[in-house]
Amino acid sequence: MTSKPVTDQEKRKQISVRGIASLEGVADIKKSFNRHLHFTLVKDRNVATPRDYYFALANTVRDQLVGRWIRTQQYYYEKDPKRVYYLSLGFYMGRALQNTMLNLGIQSSCDEAMYQIGLGIEELEEMEEDAGLGNGGLGRLAACFLDSMATLGLAAYGYGIRYEYGIFNQKIREGWQVEEADDWLRYGNAWDKARPEYMIPVHFYGRVDHEDGDWSKPSKWSDTNVVFAMPYDTPTPGYGNNTVNTLRLYTAKSPNSFNLGVFNTGDYIQAVCDRNLAENISRVLYPNDNFFEGKELRLKQEYFVVCATVQDIIRRFKSSIFGCRDPVRTSLDAFPDKVAIQLNDTHPALAIPELMRLFVDVEKMPWERAWNIVRKTCAYTNHTVLPEALERWPVHLLERMLPRHLEIIYIITQSTWKMCPKMFPDDPDRLRRMSLVEEEGEKRINMAHLCIVGSHVVNGVAAIHSEIIRTSVFKDFVELAEKMGEKNKFQNKTNGITPRRWLLLCNPGLADLIAEKIGEDWPKNLDQLRELESFKDDAAFIRRVSQIKQENKMKLAQFINKQWGVKVDPSSMFDVQVKRIHEYKRQLMNALHIVVMYNRIKTDPNKDFVPRTVMVGGKAAPGYHTAKMIIKLINNIAHVVNNDPIVGDRLKVVYLENYRVSLAEKVIPAADLSEQISTAGTEASGTGNMKFMLNGALTIGTLDGANVEMAEEMNGENIFIFGLKVDEVEQLDKDGYNARSFYENVPELRTALDQISSGYFNPNEPDQFAHFVENLIKFDRFKLLADFQSYVECQDKVSAAYKDTYKWTQMCIANIAASGKFSSDRTIAEYARQIWGVEPQPNLKIPAPNEPLERAENTEGYKDF
Known part of the structure; x- marks a missing residue:
């Protein structure tokens, strides 16, 4: 492995937001690194591979975590604060090494230690597999929240599943998406710790026995199939405060007992093999995003994680100091005072x-x-208003798999039925609309309704999304809550991102410049970025921001050329749309604009044209045919555009294969333009938009999700807004939307669609997209054609603005300065105060492992894990 090329000047320069290298610290890291290489990995420098060096460094950094981790849990046990439990079926964590070094303040020491040993730390970081245990924004949001909860000193725990295979690896072959299994544990995981002592039984199927036929009385669930949930704990460090919280992920384990019927027939091999069926529960992450797929295995996963989690929460509550003071039954009345459970969408709804x-x-x-x-303990976050994404489980499936839970859901439904006629005597249809049990067609349980009635707070994730929930999707429940005096039940909590990973880690040049100008506290108080507004006319500062962006673009251009063999011009505008592929996110509109730009160049090659490199990245759910067709089309267009000598370097198209967290960390700091072009009223919030904004990219977008609040933070300036608003989309539907009229009356649109339909971009299979285009013109559910002319005109404004580098950079600085609101620290502080009933402690500094800890009296030992 080659050494990292670092100049003496770079070695001497240390920015304290990433930790200051000390001689003692560097020496300790080198010593620990060599010890792990020899005694943990059983290698020496003669035979060690780059991956061995990565694991040696990861274990060295983990050593720095462990003392703080144990001390944090001891501190929680001694102080007995209210604990927050964040339940999510996905945690899209990405890589841990660099983030851990950063939050512990040892990145500079590790960098220097590896340099002295003769290794490049960036090369070691690239050896780590992404922990892709989540789908798109929802799972990545959960990861950001864990970082913020630890940074704010909250006693918080994440709970989910340790999938053996995470979100699939995407390969592009002949333009098509091909899925490959994400075997992220192939080489082991340096960060988590198995906890078999906390293994928990989870029951499925069986029957329910009632003593007197009353379902609301204690009942016995018997003759069940048992699977064990074995926890693996991953430390999640806060930034600069010694706090290390826990992410507990469960894996399914079969009981040790055999099926005796099979065993006694002598088929020992079959009896052993059958054990694997139970362990399939945690085998693979379902790759659907914003689409409900009612598979039996998925329901098993949802119950598996909530059953294990709830039992673990009760165990920890009972073993806490508070729980031990009084008899158990008395202390359970105080459960909501010591426990807050947040349901990340409806996937953990069965916790209720x-x-x-x-x-x-x-x-x-x-x-x-x-x-x-229960209602005082649980709270529910809604992440979507798309009907196809809302979970509705068939009653027959619940009846067979979770018979007792179905009975409980029926009783909850009856209580809602009792209230409605009293509160709304003139609205008999309200019972049907609000019922947890949907009777039309196949009988199903509406999990969103279950979450609403079983929670004390329901929140959306952007102001416009929360308003849609209140006035449309859940309007009946809002009115019921107001009648019952629960005026604050429906709230808004605009999403956020952690500035540690999404600026400090991924864009160190910009982070250093910001620290130089406004000090080093901004990673924990992002509102301080407003101070950058005083530099928006500083020519030297503007030049440095522009220079940093250009350096990031050059790095990305080199990566793209090495990875996919496409040479792109770093001086061109980097126009980026990266997110899950979905019709409502309208990557297809982006593709049509590429065709328009291509046609303009071909029509008049001598006309002035602002060079662009359009990058699109994202995964389509394996069964989502339309999304896969969009990927194929973009790649076909890219092939034609990139190989046309008339076009040359003026327009390039790159499909960013296998988009994931570690790739986002390269792409986002280099982007000039961020595409956030969903149909108004469909994107709940978005968080990619915030990441681009924080790193100085300008946004072209609709007034949807958090785009609305981004525009507000900049007083409607320095952002490119186009398209229909939410009320205009609704009115278009009421009036009877005619997509064909837009096709017929927008010449550039018609030409582009005709080219695609006739096989211009796929001459070997000219009819390949004919039906695809025909469906778009007929149905166009997401108003792509209606917004297209506005989009193209807005893109022309973008091109005009990009010509003035000085003014463009000023706009970038305005975006960075206005992004403070979109820190996940702000989001979590709002959850803490307004939903969980706990106070954030941003200045908390848990005593280090070598410092004394105040002890509580009459404790029976450390039980907080």
């Missing part, structure tokens, strides 16, 4: 009936008392 089952059937608690505790 599971808590009821444990309180009623196991703790022998009266129904009303148990229901009161």
